[in-house]
Amino acid sequence: MAPQLDGYFKQVDDMSNHFIERLRQAVAIPSVSSEALRRPDVVRMGHFLADELTKLGATVELRPLGKQHGTNLDLPPVVLARYGSDKKKRTILVYGHYDVQPAEKEDGWNTEPFDLTVLDDGRMFGRGSTDDKGPVLGWLNAIEAHQKAGIDFPVNLLMCFEGMEEYGSDGLEDLINEEGKKYFADADAVCISDNYWLGTEKPCLTYGLRGCNYYSVEISGPGADLHSGVFGGTAQEPMTDLVRVLASLVDTDGKIQIKGIAEQVAPVTKEEEGLYDGIAFTMDTLHEALGSKTTIFEDKKSTLMARWRYPSLSVHGVEGAFSAPGAKTVIPAKVIGKFSIRTVPNMEIEKTHQCVYKHVQEAFDKLNSKNTMKVYEQHSGKWWVASPHHWNFAAASKATQRVWGVQPDFTREGGSIPVTITFEEATGKNVLLLPMGSSTDGAHSINEKLDKKNYIEGIKLLGAYLHYVAEEPMV
Numbered sequence: 001m002a003p004q005l006d007g008y009f010k011q012v013d014d015m016s017n018h019f020i021e022r023l024r025q026a027v028a029i030p031s032v033s034s035e036a037l038r039r040p041d042v043v044r045m046g047h048f049l050a051d052e053l054t055k056l057g058a059t060v061e062l063r064p065l066g067k068q069h070g071t072n073l074d075l076p077p078v079v080l081a082r083y084g085s086d087k088k089k090r091t092i093l094v095y096g097h098y099d100v101q102p103a104e105k106e107d108g109w110n111t112e113p114f115d116l117t118v119l120d121d122g123r124m125f126g127r128g129s130t131d132d133k134g135p136v137l138g139w140l141n142a143i144e145a146h147q148k149a150g151i152d153f154p155v156n157l158l159m160c161f162e163g164m165e166e167y168g169s170d171g172l173e174d175l176i177n178e179e180g181k182k183y184f185a186d187a188d189a190v191c192i193s194d195n196y197w198l199g200t201e202k203p204c205l206t207y208g209l210r211g212c213n214y215y216s217v218e219i220s221g222p223g224a225d226l227h228s229g230v231f232g233g234t235a236q237e238p239m240t241d242l243v244r245v246l247a248s249l250v251d252t253d254g255k256i257q258i259k260g261i262a263e264q265v266a267p268v269t270k271e272e273e274g275l276y277d278g279i280a281f282t283m284d285t286l287h288e289a290l291g292s293k294t295t296i297f298e299d300k301k302s303t304l305m306a307r308w309r310y311p312s313l314s315v316h317g318v319e320g321a322f323s324a325p326g327a328k329t330v331i332p333a334k335v336i337g338k339f340s341i342r343t344v345p346n347m348e349i350e351k352t353h354q355c356v357y358k359h360v361q362e363a364f365d366k367l368n369s370k371n372t373m374k375v376y377e378q379h380s381g382k383w384w385v386a387s388p389h390h391w392n393f394a395a396a397s398k399a400t401q402r403v404w405g406v407q408p409d410f411t412r413e414g415g416s417i418p419v420t421i422t423f424e425e426a427t428g429k430n431v432l433l434l435p436m437g438s439s440t441d442g443a444h445s446i447n448e449k450l451d452k453k454n455y456i457e458g459i460k461l462l463g464a465y466l467h468y469v470a471e472e473p474m475v
């Protein structure tokens, strides 16, 4: 199957220095979306991509998104591009982002963050190398290698590259919804390369993400902060109430105590259970990542299920509480506890809100406190799960086997990538998360890197995926 791939792979190898140079040029543009002063660099990065795509023969549009929320600052444009419009071919829509997290050498980088540094062992350090400039350029490189090798590009490629991902994707959701049945109308499936392998050795395909409902519970009483030497024992204290309310939410083993949550969780099917067995993940890796052995479960499967397919509740902090070192004897007048629930199929956002509000209200009522309590949502995002049996995944699985010589793990992630569900809803098509980098790349931290092997084999993988997409029977 897909015999053209040998020629394509050889071409990618022959051009690997050129592709690394292209990544070097991209990393050199400090497109930090969260810093207003860097905005011109973010825009420059969008133009860089547009120019590269135009040179490759793609039709490109730079779509303005208006002003950044609550500011007078122009948002960087979304790069929309199309390569090929052959009615006989399938059309794949790919997404990536060209902005990056902030980075300063003083933060603890061993190298200049915006100067791609390739070590002899193949590690390529630079901000954005793995998140997400490497994967974005992967699509461009795949196009170029096909041209140079004289191999027909197997699909029509639609591209959507944004410049605000690391700062909330301001304006993108509206654009995707708007274009779902216009610019993206002929997309047969969607592929996003903006996540990571579970470990360092084995590639994976990701078919699910948890959602997140974030809450505040606010308790107030006295008109101002008090001194415990004067008022201790005379007033009911908001902090005492809050601690007791927060303690009622979840137990030491992470079991959520709110009625109506577990009831919403989809049961585990036999088929799903089978997906966990071979996954390259060990409790040792987890202990290392945690920096402790304080895990809730002792085995891999329960741990992965708890991270991917069951909800979890975390208490994050208390606003208004005394948190500095020392022994200040303040009684805070108002405290706001923050907690969130990572949500999974088939939990509903609104139904979950109602369960949370009811539980918190009852927990507070039980205290018979004269203080005042309010519980409210800060923000919510829905979970996502795709069918790993869709041809989109089958194609990616075959491509992975061809390039890496192994069956990929089918993974979910405990976190959220909100754009995934936006694309699914706007296009009505299957969405695949196809990562290029590995778990040690340090996407948001200092010394971010992409391994040369992951980059070059990743370019092969993206191209091979498109060839297998073209061959998969339409179901």
Ligand SMILES: [Zn+2]
Residues within 6 Å of the ligand: 097, 131, 132, 165, 194
């Ligand atoms: Zn990213």
